[in-house]
Amino acid sequence: MSRYSLLLLVTLLSLASPSQGQAEEVAGKVGYMSGTLVAQRTDGTIKVLGPKSEVLAGDMLITAKDSYAQVLMNDGAKMTLRPHSNLKIESYQFRKEEPKADNAVFRLLKGGFRTITGLIGKRGDPDAYKLRAASATIGIRGTDFTSRLCATQGCQDENGASAKQIVKPPIVQSPVIGRVMLIQGALIAKEESGKSRKLTLGAPVYEGDVLTTGKQSHAVVAFRDEGRVSLQENTVFHVEKFKYDKAASQESAVLRLIKGGVRVVSGWIGRVNHDNYQLKVSSATIGIRGTKYGAWCYGPCVTGALEGVGVEVTEGEVVLVAPGGSMAVAAGMAAAIAIDTGKPVPIVKVPAGALDNKVPLPESVPVDMKEQFGAEAGTGEPGLYVTVHDGHVILVQGDNKIDLGRGETGFTNEQVLSRLTATPVFMGNDNAQINSESSNNSPNPTVNQTGCVVK
Structure with a gap:
């Protein structure tokens, strides 16, 4: 000037x-x-x-x-x-x-x-x-x-x-891949850097976050691909990988249940290419076919063992894959990993903690995708x-x-x-x-x- x-x-x-x-x-x-x-x-x-x-x-x-x-x-x-x-x-x-x-x-x-x-x-x-x-x-x-x-x-x-x-x-697309739609009690997110943050209603979730609910706490998280997950109390859930960009034709999700229980409604990821979506529990993997299901990791599973790993399907179908073999689990069925063989086997009785909890079904929580994700x-x-x-x-x-x-x-x-x-x-x-x-x-x-x- x-x-x-x-x-x-x-x-x-x-x-x-x-x-x-x-x-x-x-x-x-x-x-x-x-x-x-x-x-x-x-x-x-x-x-x-x-x-x-x-x-x-x-x-x-x-x-x-x-x-x-x-x-x-x-x-x-x-x-x-x-x-x-x-x-x-x-x-x-x-x-x-x-x-x-x-x-x-x-x-x-x-x-x-x-x-x-x-x-x-x-x-x-x-x-x-x-x-x-x-x-x-x-x-x-x-x-x-x-x-x-x-x-x-x-x-x-x-x-x-x-x-x-x-x-x-x-x-560049927003890095927010999920958002907290319902919360009761405490929900903490630990980032890849080691930094922790307390999540509240509407708080964003990012790729790499490890989500932890406390005692007498639960939460529902909605994802960018329209999928949702309910986290029970004392649950640890890791969003290892999540990519969903329609414009760039990118979609992949790798989730890990480290402890506790979840109920899941899968979104658009994996509907065309099923291998793009995985939920890992200990050394087992749950692949989906467009579905609603619950998964749990109790007892020995928390220390890395296959014992205590299971899945129960209410709609669609999943494939439970373990080192000892694999099994398709259809709607109305449940399966767990056998202690002696390490193979998935059908079960009649689902653990009480997987069913008897206060967390709402994820599909029961309304989500305005445009409002929440832009x-x-x-x-x-x-x-x-x-x-x-x-x-x-x-x-x-x-x-x-x-x-x-x-x-x-x-x-x-x-x-x-x-x-x-x-x-x-x-x-x-x-x-x-x-x-x-x-x-x-x-x-x-x-x-x-x-x-x-x-x-």
């Missing part, structure tokens, strides 16, 4: 800003920046900001064309504004010794930014941190997310970089887009809300509130630039300490 353009911007903002004569407290400071960042203060003054400049509660932060700026808030939050963005800090209060008094409310009026949240909303009131935009509010639950307010179709006239500079990544990304109509990189956010419009987990994108305008099946291309156009700046807190050598650009 030229000195003349910068002076004109400051002059216009000054004319449009009424003087309020009220001092606001320092909320944070500017970290890395590239280009031009100005703050419109509550007292009517305009401040051109540079690295280490103070940011105040009440400030309207404005980035110019081709400009990025990182703001480091006092509670540890990091916000990186993209070009042509207006972000107002409506209120901000953080005292180390007063967690209950925490408060942070931001309003996005134009453009977008990426946020890694700090202590506000984590240590006291979970509703203390909010982002408002148009007719929606974003509630934060300790997360990393990108928000973008598009005034035009696909944000086409709002990209700070030129079309030649933009590298358009492919639209509407098509469409053509990028104007509105607010929110993509979650880690943690989760709650996107609220009036009396309606959706809970977005890692890898999911939500969209809202005055008429619509929806979860998208995939993230629109324009949400990733400048992620590389934002990520680079978010990890670099050193001052930009092309910007002096007053915030003026050095040409």
Whole structure:
């Protein structure tokens, strides 16, 4: 931006800003920046900001064309504004010794930014941190997310970089492969990284998750291919592999029952190619033929033995395969692994724990697949887009809300509130630039300490 353009911007903002004569407290400071960042203060003054400049509660932060700026808030939050963005800090209060008094409310009026949240909303009131935009509010639950307010179709006239500079990544399907549709008691998911998270109603499930129910607890999980599973109490269930993408013609599922009992309604995976679906129990495997069935792993099975492994079919057919042989189990039949031979054998009496439990049948729980797993990304109509990189956010419009987990994108305008099946291309156009700046807190050598650009 030229000195003349910068002076004109400051002059216009000054004319449009009424003087309020009220001092606001320092909320944070500017970290890395590239280009031009100005703050419109509550007292009517305009401040051109540079690295280490103070940011105040009440400030309207404005980035110019081709400009990025990182703001480091006092509670540890990091916000990186993209070009042509207006972000107002409506209120901000953080005292180390007063967690209950925490408060942070931001309003996005134009453009977008990426946020890694700090202590506000984590240590006291979970509703203390909010982002408002148009007719929606974003509630934060300790997360990393990108928000973008598009005034035009696909944000086409709002990209700070030129079309030649933009590298358009492919639209990637959401990594959410399942969602909790019913829960009683405790349900924990352990990720492949070793991180554990407590699941609530509507919480997402990812490939690699190990789901564990506690005592007197049960849950029903719906999967992206329209399959469902009920988890009994004291059950450990591993989603080892799950791929379902109609557009890419990908479908495969490898599930493992480590302990306890499940009832399953199979979905689209495996209906055409039966080998694409497997449920493993100890060293036995259950292959399906489009069906409803229950499986259990009790007693010795929990330590890896075949004893205590069984299946009972209510609709369709399964094939129970063990090292000692295989057996087709049709509707109305049950089978277990014989202790002496290791072969599947028919049984008349099903273990009491497999039948006498409080968990509902999975098919009895209603699931709106479009609501739970998203509407098509469409053509990028104007509105607010929110993509979650880690943690989760709650996107609220009036009396309606959706809970977005890692890898999911939500969209809202005055008429619509929806979860998208995939993230629109324009949400990733400048992620590389934002990520680079978010990890670099050193001052930009092309910007002096007053915030003026050095040409």
